[in-house]
Amino acid sequence: MFKDIFIDHYIYLSLVLFCIGIVGVLTRKNAIIIFMSVELMLNSVNLLLVAFSSMFADASGQVFVFFTMTVAAAEVAVGLAIIVMIYRNTRSIDIGDANKLKW
């Protein structure tokens, strides 16, 4: 259909991925699914960064992607550790059940 791949397509793709990620974060009950959605959002941003890096022939976009990927990985490690601890104490990873920290 398309002869060339324009920058618009990358932007739309990134946007759609991001929105799906947000919907997932807001809607799902399972903590691990929420984490997957967050990863999805992060990856959409990575995609956009690389696309722009290619368009402007500037390497800084790709360097930034390195950083975000590292941060994402670290965050997942810590987050999954927390989920494991919550499961061990409350036998559930439904986020609706972790509502004790309230007034």
Add this chain to the structure above:
Amino acid sequence: MNIEITVLLIILLPLIGFLINGLMGHTYSKTIAGIVGSGAILGSFLLSVSLFFTAPEEGTVVTFFKFLEVGAFKVDMAFLIDHLSLMMLLIVTGIGFLIHVYSTGYMHDDEGFHKFFAYLNLFIFSMLLLILGSSYVLLFFGWEGVGLCSYLLIGFWFKNIDYSNAARKAFIMNRIGDLGFLMGMFLLLQQTGSLDYHTVFQFNLNSIPTSTMTAITACLFIGAMGKSAQIPLYTWLPDAMAGPTPVSALIHAATMVTAGIYMVVRSNALFVLAPATLEMIAIIGLCTALFAGTIALFQNDIKKVLAYSTVSQLGYMFLALGVGAFTSGMFHLMTHAFFKALLFLSAGSVIHAMGGEQDITKMGGLSKKIKITFACFTIGVLAIAGFPFTSGFVSKDEILLAVYDHNKLYFYLAAAGAVMTVYYMFRVWILTFFGTFRGTDEQAHHMHESPMNMTIPLMVLAVLSVIGGIFQFPHVFGGKEFLNDYLKPIVTNLGNGEVEGAAMKEIIILVVTVVGLAVIWFVTKKNYAVANFNGNYTGLKKVLANKYYVDELYEAVFVKPITGIAKFTDRIVENKVVDGMVFMTGKLVTWSGTTLRYLQNGQTGFYLLVMVISMVVIFIYNIYFKL
């Protein structure tokens, strides 16, 4: 002893007496308290006498230290020793000492004996600041100080609510006058740049426009109105009779109320340049003299008669000042101090003998029982009525002569006032001492003459009341007018010193006085030397006996609205508005806390939603509204 130390001691001795009696008085006996209190004033008096003979002729200023310096405005703690202040000094310390001695007897049974002497000493200290100060600022210090002491002493028996109210009334009315005084001081400062007597009186006062000078002097006179109980600020003085009799004698006859007169005479350089104010002073003085005289005709309390008499005599003094006869005003101040103090102290002696009774309808026939008091009171009555050649005769006639040259109408009114004076004084004298006794048997049984520490001051004052006229005895009768020469460096009397046809006028006055006294004596003896005296009056006499209902008028016009405003301010503005605002702040914080806490419901999904929404809002704000 040089002049600085003398002045320092004169002023500080009463203060030291105040401190000793005030702080330690409860630890020693009443005798010592009396000795400390009276001794301090005796010391001041003796030093004043020595100062009188050794002070330099032209007057000096004794400076102790710089009190205040703001830009070009400088006030020193300095005291002016000239003939005027020396005259007042002798009067204040002399009569003050006699009254202190009298108080040792009169207040003998009182629990607060040492406190009384402390307050009296503090009063003398303030009065000395007033008369010796070399600037209006120091005069004002003393002015306020005597007002304070008046409050403390009138309300001395503070457990009685009426007395406390009287004290409060005196102080507040004084303060109203003080506001005028302050305005006068401010205007004067603005015009001349200083409040020091020397600087102000050497200033080229003619350069100040007459309207401004009239404003300055009128404002200063308002202060005098409050302090010296002239219309309309006089109602505190009769109520001030709630205080012990020595207080009435000292403060409300001889010294504090004369502060207004002293101030006007001291500032005569200003007043002679504002004839409108002088006219106003004369009119107010005359009206007060007549008004108070009419009220005194029908009072039944011995002290109230004397109080209204004081207001009336002060009116005469201001009348003298208003027509420009400053020396005559000062002379009448001096003689009035003698005989009014004598009258008050004798009245106190009568009250003491009657066991506290002050109502003359319950007295009568006391002449045989308390002979010394009777003699002294009689001398006082003769002096104030103007019996020939007593001090009162000489001073009052000098005023009348000066008024005659100024305005004939004023003269006839003033003369009418003098007739009233004789009438009401004879009335109270006869009701008290002649006729038959109308009191209870118990009072008759306990009646006794006062002890020596009360009668000796009476006798001294009686002698002074008789011979006091010597200081300004008219040439016509072979005297020498010492006071005219003495005060000449300080006051410029308006009108000529030598009155035309003085000899003729003096003889006429002498004859009229003698005839008038005889007539009034017969009339009052007939009316009042009686066995039954009903003190109830009807009709016009009732209005006068109730002091024209002026107090009630003031109550309705001033006191009630202001109390109403005060109550409104307290109940509504203070309790609802101000407190409301303060509580509102607290309630706001609490309310926001109770409302906002629902944001923390513990639901993670909710937190995530809020995060997303915030992100979107920030995003929109930054893109759409910032660009």
